[in-house]
Amino acid sequence: xxxxxxxxxxxxxxxxxxxxxxxxxxxxxxxxxxxxxxxxxxxxxxxxxxxxxxxxxxxxxxxxxxxxxxxxxxxxxxxxxxxxxxxxxxxxxxxxxxxxxxxxxxxxxxxxxxxxxxxxxxxxxxxxxxxxxxxxxxxxxxxxxxxxxxxxxxxxxxxxxxxxxxxxxxxxxxxxxxxxxxxxxxxxxxxxxxxxxxxxxxxxxxxxxxxxxxxxxxxxxxxxxxxxxxxxxxxxxxxxxxxxxxxxxxxxxxxxxxxxxxxxxxxxxxxxxxxxxxxxxxxxxxxxxxxxxxxxxxxxxxxxxxxxxxxxxxxxxxxxxxxxxxxxxxxxxxx
Amino acid sequence: xxxxxxxxxxxxxxxxxxxxxxxxxxxxxxxxxxxxxxxxxxxxxxxxxxxxxxxxxxxxxxxxxxxxxxxxxxxxxxxxxxxxxxxxxxxxxxxxxxxxxxxxxxxxxxxxxxxxxxxxxxxxxxxxxxxxxxxxxxxxxxxxxxxxxxxxxxxxxxxxxxxxxxxxxxxxxxxxxxxxxxxxxxxxxxxxxxxxxxxxxxxxxxxxxxxxxxxxxxxxxxxxxxxxxxxxxxxxxxxxxxxxxxxxxxxxxxxxxxxxxxxxxxxxxxxxxxxxxxxxxxxxxxxxxxxxxxxxxxxxxxxxxxxxxxxxxxxxxxxxxxxxxxxxxxxxxxxxxxxxxxxxxxxxxxxxxxxxxxxxxxxxxxxxxxxxxxxxxxxxxxxxxxxxxxxxxxxxxxxxxxxxxxxxxxxxxxxxxxxxxxxxxxxxxxxxxxxxxxxxxxxxxxxxxxxxxxxxxxxxxxxxxxxxxxxxxxxxxxxxxxxxxxxxxxxxxxxxxxxxxxxxxxxxxxxxxxxxxxxxxxxxxxxxxxxx
Numbered sequence: 001x002x003x004x005x006x007x008x009x010x011x012x013x014x015x016x017x018x019x020x021x022x023x024x025x026x027x028x029x030x031x032x033x034x035x036x037x038x039x040x041x042x043x044x045x046x047x048x049x050x051x052x053x054x055x056x057x058x059x060x061x062x063x064x065x066x067x068x069x070x071x072x073x074x075x076x077x078x079x080x081x082x083x084x085x086x087x088x089x090x091x092x093x094x095x096x097x098x099x100x101x102x103x104x105x106x107x108x109x110x111x112x113x114x115x116x117x118x119x120x121x122x123x124x125x126x127x128x129x130x131x132x133x134x135x136x137x138x139x140x141x142x143x144x145x146x147x148x149x150x151x152x153x154x155x156x157x158x159x160x161x162x163x164x165x166x167x168x169x170x171x172x173x174x175x176x177x178x179x180x181x182x183x184x185x186x187x188x189x190x191x192x193x194x195x196x197x198x199x200x201x202x203x204x205x206x207x208x209x210x211x212x213x214x215x216x217x218x219x220x221x222x223x224x225x226x227x228x229x230x231x232x233x234x235x236x237x238x239x240x241x242x243x244x245x246x247x248x249x250x251x252x253x254x255x256x257x258x259x260x261x262x263x264x265x266x267x268x269x270x271x272x273x274x275x276x277x278x279x280x281x282x283x284x285x286x287x288x289x290x291x292x293x294x295x296x297x298x299x300x301x302x303x304x305x306x307x308x309x310x311x312x313x314x315x316x317x318x319x320x321x322x323x324x325x326x327x328x329x330x331x332x333x334x335x
Numbered sequence: 336x337x338x339x340x341x342x343x344x345x346x347x348x349x350x351x352x353x354x355x356x357x358x359x360x361x362x363x364x365x366x367x368x369x370x371x372x373x374x375x376x377x378x379x380x381x382x383x384x385x386x387x388x389x390x391x392x393x394x395x396x397x398x399x400x401x402x403x404x405x406x407x408x409x410x411x412x413x414x415x416x417x418x419x420x421x422x423x424x425x426x427x428x429x430x431x432x433x434x435x436x437x438x439x440x441x442x443x444x445x446x447x448x449x450x451x452x453x454x455x456x457x458x459x460x461x462x463x464x465x466x467x468x469x470x471x472x473x474x475x476x477x478x479x480x481x482x483x484x485x486x487x488x489x490x491x492x493x494x495x496x497x498x499x500x501x502x503x504x505x506x507x508x509x510x511x512x513x514x515x516x517x518x519x520x521x522x523x524x525x526x527x528x529x530x531x532x533x534x535x536x537x538x539x540x541x542x543x544x545x546x547x548x549x550x551x552x553x554x555x556x557x558x559x560x561x562x563x564x565x566x567x568x569x570x571x572x573x574x575x576x577x578x579x580x581x582x583x584x585x586x587x588x589x590x591x592x593x594x595x596x597x598x599x600x601x602x603x604x605x606x607x608x609x610x611x612x613x614x615x616x617x618x619x620x621x622x623x624x625x626x627x628x629x630x631x632x633x634x635x636x637x638x639x640x641x642x643x644x645x646x647x648x649x650x651x652x653x654x655x656x657x658x659x660x661x662x663x664x665x666x667x668x669x670x671x672x673x674x675x676x677x678x679x680x681x682x683x684x685x686x687x688x689x690x691x692x693x694x695x696x697x698x699x700x701x702x703x704x705x706x707x708x709x710x711x712x713x714x715x716x717x718x719x720x721x722x723x724x725x726x727x728x729x730x731x732x733x734x735x736x737x738x739x740x741x742x743x744x745x746x747x748x749x750x751x752x753x754x755x756x757x758x759x760x761x762x763x764x765x766x767x768x769x770x771x772x773x774x775x776x777x778x779x780x781x782x783x784x785x786x787x788x789x790x791x792x793x794x795x796x797x798x799x800x801x802x803x804x805x806x807x808x809x810x811x812x813x814x815x816x817x818x819x820x821x822x823x824x825x826x827x828x829x830x831x832x833x834x835x836x837x838x839x840x841x842x843x844x845x846x847x848x849x850x851x852x853x854x855x856x857x858x859x860x861x862x863x864x865x866x867x
Contacts, residue, residue: 036746045787048477056470083370085468085537094553150584158588165589168555171362171576177552283580285554293368293554293581298746 001326008322012315020073023307024066027300034058034082034298056082069304078305083297088305092287097180098168099279099286103271105202106210111264114214118221118260122229123248133218140215145274149208149281156204163203166283170197205282209274213267220263224256231255258328265321269314358573361847361865363858364580364595368554371468371537374514375455378474383514384858385577389559390432391517391542392566394423394448394496395508399862400851402623402676402770404508408443408518408543408566409496418503418809423448425494430564431520432547436539439522443543445490450521452488456481462524467533475515479768503807505814509769514857518543545570545861555579571849571864590615590842596865597850599841599858603663603718609842616845619838620852621666621675623767625775626716626834628727628760629752629790636700637759643829645696646705646760647686649734655726656835659718665835670822672775673836675854676767677811678818683826685833694734705731706759707738710748715856716764716837723762723834752790760832761790766856772818776802780830793830 035044035052044052053059057068072079078088121130157165164170168182173194178185183202186194228234229252237251275288283289287306294302367381374387387393396407409423429443454462455476464471476482484507486499500507510516523541527533540548543566546559557577561570578595580586586598587605591612601609601617609617630637630646637643656665666674669685709724717723721742728738741759743751752761767774778784781802782794798821805817841858843850846866853859 030744033746033750036750052472055472080469082470085371085376085470085534091553098555150582153585153588157592161592165592165594166580166582166585167578167594171360171556171578171594174550174558176550281582281585283555283578283582283585285552285579289554289581 004326005323008319012319015315016312019308019311020070021066023304023311024069026307027298027303028062030295030298034300073305073308078309079301081294081302082299083294083302088302089309091290091302092306092309094180095285095287095290097177098182098284099272099275099288101181101183102202102205102209102278102284102286103268103275105206106208106271106274107213107264107267109206109210110214110217110267114217115221115260118218119225119248119253119256121218121222122225125226130222134222137215137218140211141219143211145208145212145277146281148211149204149278152204152208153281164197164201166201166281168198168201168284169194170201173197205278205284208281209271209278212270212274213264216263216267216270217260221256221260224259225252228252228256258325261328262321262325265317265324268317272310272314359571359865359867360574360576361572361597361860361863362576362578362595363860364586364589364598365557365577365858366579366583366586366600367581368579369557372540372548372551373468373519373537374517375451375473375476375519376468376471376537380856385557386540387514387517387544388857388859389544389546389575390540390548391519391544392429393512393516393518394425395512397512397770397853397855399859400853402509402767402854404512407512408448412508414508414809418505418807419500421498421500421507422491423496423498425496426566427494429543429566431523431543432541432562432564434539434541434547434549436535437520437523437526437541439520439541441522443518443520444493445496447518447521448496449488449490450524451516451518452481452485454519454524455515456485461528462533462536468537473515475513475768479510479513479515481510503809505806505809506769506771506773509771509774513769546575549574567861570861572860575860587842590844593844596844596847597841597858599839601840601842603661606662606840614845616843617840618843618850618852619664619840620854621673622715622837622839622856623673623676623770623854624716624765624836625668625671625673626665626714626762626764626837627668627671628762628832628834629793630760630830630832631755631758632791632793632828632830633755634758636702637705639700640828641696642700642702644686645693645700645734646702646731646736647829647832648689649693649697649736650727650730650832651688652685652834653688655723655730658726659723660835660837663718663838663840665837668833668835671779671825671831671833672772672818672822673854676770676772676775678772678815678822680819680822682819683822685826686829690730690734697734697736702736704737704739706741707731708741708743708748708752708757708759708761710743710745710762712745712748714764715766715839717762717834718837720762727760753786753788755786755792757790763790764834768855770855772814773802773806776818776821777806780825791830793828795824795828795830798824798828 035049057065080087081091117133121133124130153165156163175185175189175194178188182198183195186198234247234252237247275286276292279286279289280292291306365381365384369382369385370377372386374383374391393407394409395404398405408426408429410426412421412423414421431439431443433439454460455473457463484500484504486501489497491497520541524536527535545562545565547562549558549560551557559575561573563569580589583600583602587601587609589595590598609615630643632638652667656667670680670683672679707724707728709720724740728740731738751757765775765779778788780789780793782799785792785794801817801821805814808814839856841852847863849863
């Protein structure tokens with residue numbers, strides 16, 4: 001097991017180097033000069049331009065800028081935002097809990113609905129439920145997040161008035177963050193109404209962000225279940241006269257869940273990508289919105305360090321999934 | 336005695352609780368997170384709304400809802416006859432805000448004023464560079480040419496400050512009403528420097544303005560409380576909250592749902608919905624802006640004014656404005672400056688639509704092809720450069736001129752567009768900083784702005800003489816005459832096609848009173864009240 005783990009970690013190193021190169025190169029390939037972006041319509045005189053270029057280190061050869069960047073990152077220095085002048089790592093730490101909380105609830109929503117729906121569709125294969133579920137899943141998978149989010153806001157918040165439009169908690173609650181997770185912090189402060197407010201603010205963004213993973217999980221569960229339901233041991237279990245619930249719930253589901261766990265792990269990347277749009281629509285103060293703002297401001301430092309930090313998280317989650325997979329399915333370790 | 340004490344305590348508790356229950360909170364759905372809370376170091380309108388217009392005050396202020404200058408921290412001022420020395424007399428007894436992170440021991444004095452400006456240019460000042468914040472650029476201070484015009488700031492006595500200029504500069508007073516000229520506390524700066532917490536100066540602001548900072552949850556909520564010691568009297572609202580909501584549709588839905596009281600910049604598509612709602616009011620004002628298209632006046636045949644006029648005449652401007660601004664509306668521009676600005680010349684009329692006349696002139700000049708520049712960015716003065724380019728292209732085709740549309744990303748666009756050798760017609764625009772005509776004429780069409788923000792590379796001696804003279808003249812009546820003449824020359828020479836001055840909007844719930852639209856694009860909450 002240890003060898004398996006070390007192997008997996010060793011594989012991450014080239015990925016990591018690749019990501020630093022990509023993050024560094026992509027922001028520089030974007031058209032638009034960060035100094036001119038800062039100057040706005042005022043423009044900047046050529047002399048002042050040169051002065052600023054030197055101040056920000058953009059006059060150095062590109063490889064030297066890269067070497068500097070990697071050197072700093074290696075020592076845990078992710079730089080300071082050009083626009084806010086705050087350390088990138090500090091901003092990331094402040095904002096990440098919001099993204100994590102939203103992603104967590106989105107995932108819960110996707111699993112609680114996606115897994116039972118997938119099982120039911122597999123058991124009733126070919127029925128109208130199966131057909132319509134798979135059709136809906138395809139729609140959910142292909143729906144633009146931006147449109148879906150605004151549609152929900154206009155209908156549920158604007159027209160029906162059931163849910164708040166945006167934000168993380170009602171503005172009447174003023175809680176200084178302890179953990180950064182509003183649902184936890186409100187409980188730590190012992191404020192039930194704040195907790196309810198935080199939950200109600202999570203409903204729409206969690207649905208929007210959870211829609212794609214929900215579709216993927218439902219489809220994956222269905223196909224995994226179908227495969228397992230055709231296996232000999234399931235037939236044997238049925239032949240032994242076990243109840244349908246026991247056959248499906250115990251014998252089939254446990255085995256069908258193995259690929260589903262992997263799918264869920266892989267959805268972490270999808271969640272973080274979806275968070276970029278969801279957070280912007282719902283004014284959710286997480287890292288997705290932070291990245292979008294920084295791209296518009298041509299804040300190189302935030303974009304490249306933010307990309308790297310997000311990539312590190314996705315890699316860490318994938319590693320955990322690999323390990324979990326090996327725990328669930330010992331054959332993987334030997335392979 | 337004991338009974339009385341108990342009763343008094345109960346009364347006090349009741350009044351405090353009662354006060355809390357009745358605390359008036361105004362929620363403003365702002366469009367973006369502020370970069371920080373030090374207005375000297377930032378450049379965005381949203382940065383200024385959150386810092387300079389709430390927490391800070393300046394020596395002079397813009398009239399609420401206008402561009403006229405009125406007294407601020409300075410009760411009065413004198414300008415020497417040669418226009419070189421400005422003497423400001425400070426309002427006595429102005430208190431800096433008392434918060435849980437700073438307790439001032441003295442009132443505002445001349446040291447604070449001198450420090451507020453010194454830190455922006457003096458490289459020896461510890462607050463000028465790295466020691467305070469990394470990569471400081473003081474963009475507005477340099478952008479408004481302050482280093483060129485300011486010789487020195489001096490303290491005469493505690494309540495008198497003297498500013499000496501290197502040459503006369505009439506717009507200086509308007510510059511001092513701008514956000515970067517906010518007055519900060521030297522005592523607070525000294526304390527933070529001593530404690531080794533200089534960066535806090537940009538995250539925990541202390542000023543003399545109507546509201547004091549309470550808390551900021553990054554990218555989410557900013558909280559302020561009314562400043563009880565505000566020198567113009569405590570505000571009527573007790574708490575001010577900025578709920579940061581970047582998406583325009585979500586912002587408007589929040590106002591309609593009563594989750595916020597005021598929100599700026601609705602989408603043009605939402606304007607009909609807003610107008611139909613009886614709980615909210617759509618406020619609008621002609622913005623202090625201009626959308627235009629610069630011709631490169633140095634490359635033939637665009638060097639001839641008659642050719643530029645003909646190109647202007649070939650464009651159906653009314654249809655163009657209607658298509659671009661739709662329900663939001665815009666005022667067709669007659670001059671470079673908007674009609675709300677002093678010195679606007681009402682006698683000047685922009686070229687009228689006359690494709691027949693244009694056709695002949697353009698054929699004679701042999702103009703068959705032209706480059707027409709467009710970018711991807713939505714600007715207040717032009718919501719869609721690409722659409723505008725396509726419509727102009729169609730109009731020009733009708734008079735026998737084939738336009739090739741050139742596209743670039745916004746920053747690259749301006750970088751390429753300002754080059755002297757850039758050919759053709761370049762769409763651009765401007766939003767005023769301080770309500771002074773110089774901020775339009777000199778910034779956009781002075782000879783010295785060629786290669787910076789004079790996209791027409793236009794340098795006309797008569798025009799230049801007039802605007803330079805107006806810059807050095809302090810008398811506003813005299814300046815008005817000079818700018819009026821400058822507008823006549825501009826109309827005659829036609830270095831650009833003038834599009835429109837767009838409207839700026841905000842949505843306000845009907846129980847809010849005292850909120851005014853501001854031509855400078857700022858959102859102020861002093862003087863605002865809210866009925867329960």
